[in-house]
Amino acid sequence: MIKVGIVGGTGYTGVELLRILAGHPEVRLHAITSRKEAGMAVADLFPSLRKRVQLKFSTPEEAPLTECDVVFFATPNGVAMQQAPALLQAGVRVIDLAADFRIADVALWEKWYGMQHACPELVAQAVYGLPEVNRDRIRSARLVANPGCYPTAVQLGFLPLVEAGVVDLAHLVADAKSGVSGAGRKAETHLLFSEASENFKAYGVQGHRHHPEIVQGLAAASGQPVGLTFVPHLTPMVRGIHATLYARLTREADVQALFEQRYSEEAFVDVLPAGSHPDTRSVRGANLCRIAVHRPQGGDTLVILSVIDNLVKGASGQAVQNMNIMFGLPETLGLAHIPLSP
Amino acid sequence: MIKVGIVGGTGYTGVELLRILAGHPEVRLHAITSRKEAGMAVADLFPSLRKRVQLKFSTPEEAPLTECDVVFFATPNGVAMQQAPALLQAGVRVIDLAADFRIADVALWEKWYGMQHACPELVAQAVYGLPEVNRDRIRSARLVANPGCYPTAVQLGFLPLVEAGVVDLAHLVADAKSGVSGAGRKAETHLLFSEASENFKAYGVQGHRHHPEIVQGLAAASGQPVGLTFVPHLTPMVRGIHATLYARLTREADVQALFEQRYSEEAFVDVLPAGSHPDTRSVRGANLCRIAVHRPQGGDTLVILSVIDNLVKGASGQAVQNMNIMFGLPETLGLAHIPLSP
Amino acid sequence: MIKVGIVGGTGYTGVELLRILAGHPEVRLHAITSRKEAGMAVADLFPSLRKRVQLKFSTPEEAPLTECDVVFFATPNGVAMQQAPALLQAGVRVIDLAADFRIADVALWEKWYGMQHACPELVAQAVYGLPEVNRDRIRSARLVANPGCYPTAVQLGFLPLVEAGVVDLAHLVADAKSGVSGAGRKAETHLLFSEASENFKAYGVQGHRHHPEIVQGLAAASGQPVGLTFVPHLTPMVRGIHATLYARLTREADVQALFEQRYSEEAFVDVLPAGSHPDTRSVRGANLCRIAVHRPQGGDTLVILSVIDNLVKGASGQAVQNMNIMFGLPETLGLAHIPLSP
């Protein structure tokens, strides 16, 4: 049994992590911290966990985190970089669901995240936790930077094209739509039901923190600089990301075959038959990315549709997938949830 | 392994049954029928089941239903009564998710359902599948009538009061709100997104088929006639029933204790602390009924709040719970889903 | 032209008031205050008002409120009672959309609202602004207490029965469902899209501030004490209240006729044909209450269905209706919006 600790855990990635870990056969939940909710039973904050999770929130000081085999950070950006060094020092492995260790270029990270990095020396050691790209390095990683939700959907959708070198890398377009839970469990006006329901809007068109993360991944995959226009949208649903990707074909290729081959061994990436339109609910609650490939009217513009549940393959499910890899467990263990539909 | 057949299965209780059974460790899906979709892979109709359910729909004639240990009917009302006799004859046990065998009084059934019953002699043999009431009889049942969604939420909410004889049985009120999936996967105008979203309405105030079913259950539990006003409402969500129940206390009682004792051994009924307000999402996707008891301002009117997922404890989950009981399996086997929240 | 001032106006009743007043032919918007947003154009906060409302928010100190003919308070509870005395002194008439002047019994008000009343002497002068009850007194009122949203729907639904003395006044039940906008534009966690969407729950079963307001109105109408169980629910839609009311008939009556006669002269109350089920969208955006009367199975329990748009007939529309009455305008002026459906 793996002894697991969670730092944070009062947000949506936290409760989703608890849902998944509470059903994982090789995990024992050992500690969870929240300064604000210390002393409260987790199940009192999240009634969905009643009778399934017995833990109480502890303060970070009291929580026996160093006794854990692995600690997940389900915290705002900037927390893990404060606490990870001591845990790693104590031999605890760390998976950060926030962005602290995602960007290799520390100066770039500091520009986008608006703070100074607390442990730049650890950034180089961190492994970017997209198993479909970095599985081998994750196996032995001590510190995993779990990818962002948009970056997961967008990278998995572009990777086969970018790796094969068949598209114009200078003009990629990612038009991405996210459910509101992607913005977290924060009491902000624009996230209110009465603001976000029966409404649709783009945001962050001038720049979004996931842009450099996606570009870094695609540039690494292609070995070349990448130009990406990325437009996120707030969609009136709780869960789900739908990325609609546009790329111009520069070399003839059987694109459907490219995708099928690239992901033939991947348990959590499902390439649909040509001409399909995946819907976000077909992955709701499951650690899955479903992808469909289109070439409308035989032109030179490819359209790739990539869907995930932002809280699962886009966050907590992928974090558990990384944990499974790190601890030599079957990659799918505890991740066999069938999507909830309707 | 239990060999399972499903008749119907193209509706919401069907896909939910498949989701649950596909993850059940003691079940092998053996056959599924749909005249309309015969030849189609189940996963092509329900992409959420891709790579998890390999079955194809067969016509009722071709399907090897008599080879099964148990057959679930996830069909419209009036189908199971046609096909169940032959299956029972062949030694197959039957669980009907529709209403054919729910009402013991055949004439009453015929009045409410507007058709003649095809096998009235079987009605008396059928066991009403509310395990919290009929567990022992279900164990040996050959034919189980799985309760309706409203009747499950309403009966579980009223039962402790009615059995204890502490409320005015002549004037019970059940104000029930259901998600739209409760109406099934039928292409009807009033169920369209553009009709049901951002909208709320009562329906069937003059009379609803679940009324006699609830009254039958409560009368049996109390040993007395019961007068019930039942008002269902269509709520702009997919899943969930919230029953708000009103009963006048006729004898002093510790009502909270009454509920806690009544359900202390029940795995799937969760009595919340006094003063709680269960939300429907706290049971989404799980075979659970959560109940809270209120006595506003210490008056004589009790308010009971009872929530279920209409497709799980209100239909397919309860059907699998019944199957577990019938086959001597642990009652919770394959039903350990933690609610999906948010 | 009536010179209108608004205090507050950054919430949902505020923007709705602006929508209605900006289209009112006899109104000139003269001032709007918000300490927090002072200096900002109203249309920058509410883009729906671009090119239709030119006003900027002012601080309360700078705003020329005393130049106005009438000032609306679209503020949290407790603000109007601070500022109304000076305005009334200056000859300005006041309509308070909050609760400061709704409850005649000041001690009762202070208990429910948890603060000391700042001008208890004005409470007696205030007229409760339900035009269908108090039209004559509103005409000459200097200070109008605009009713709450639930109290509007519930009182209009019960009034004909209570006035006629045909129901058991000791055991009324009001099961009310409100869209989320009824809770206001407050950044609170439980009002987030990801909390309130695809979810349904009761709240405040132990006691809600609208309870004494409803009881006060019904007791006045009947001339007797009234016992009411009132259960509000949070419904996953933005706008709309659906009140399902239960009352036991104590004397035979043609209930449908009772309702039709009671409201035959009312422009904003629509009694539907017997057996109807009004939906909330049939009043969305309009100053209307639609009511249907049921007597299920001819029993002695009546079921009344009453729907309003909580922001219009339940707040800002009713406030403008009151203004029309106070200033001798046609009661429907500027209130001819046809509901937006779908």
Next chain:
Amino acid sequence: MIKVGIVGGTGYTGVELLRILAGHPEVRLHAITSRKEAGMAVADLFPSLRKRVQLKFSTPEEAPLTECDVVFFATPNGVAMQQAPALLQAGVRVIDLAADFRIADVALWEKWYGMQHACPELVAQAVYGLPEVNRDRIRSARLVANPGCYPTAVQLGFLPLVEAGVVDLAHLVADAKSGVSGAGRKAETHLLFSEASENFKAYGVQGHRHHPEIVQGLAAASGQPVGLTFVPHLTPMVRGIHATLYARLTREADVQALFEQRYSEEAFVDVLPAGSHPDTRSVRGANLCRIAVHRPQGGDTLVILSVIDNLVKGASGQAVQNMNIMFGLPETLGLAHIPLSP
């Protein structure tokens, strides 16, 4: 007063047309036809119109359409082309909200719409009713082809760029998201609440009927062939289109100024300040298109955000705008609705 007839009118564009026309000061509703609902009061089908629309549906044969000054077709594709010739013959002007007269190339129309055109000779006479392009021709038109919803949002968003010749016309991308009402009031499974709610998906990526319509308009505006990739998406809201448009700048230009100048005289197109993100609810219920222009990170890819209410500026509102122009009325008459928000 203009005597107005409506053919069809049982769908969403029909009820929206009735909402707008019932409040139009220069219109008298004279006849409305529906074979299926003949004899039924319009307000019985659409309770939102109770007490505001007195008309009953007539059969097409009985309806006094030839007495009208103008007849709107709010019918499925293929109906107007059957009935328009006789009406035009009788001197009645016609506005078709469907697609029968939108595409000048009859063969192309027949290919996309899968039927033979009944009056190809009239296609050349029809004026495409996008007032921002064709205002002068609409004035004298006898037959107006009201644009589709997507084409309105997409064309208004691209027009300033295309007319100015500053973008790569061969590789335009329109990623468009529509509320479900855009699909009409048809009882189809994929439009059910339980299918479309809490879900997001693309559709018709291989080809959509609005593609040739958009291309025709943009080619006419630019005088050159246009290459467009158009991907529509079904969004879980009732009303609203959000078009996210991508175009590569080929010549330096002050794009914000370009848009502001192009639409400076347009009452129904609102160019937002640079850097804005219009939301669909900011136009809900109003005949408005709001547009924002972005050039992320100063690159060569422009992002244009264009929002409309698909039932108003995308259908019925635009139809009334056309009527106003045709009959010499102020273009904004009866179209002053302020968007309903929240």
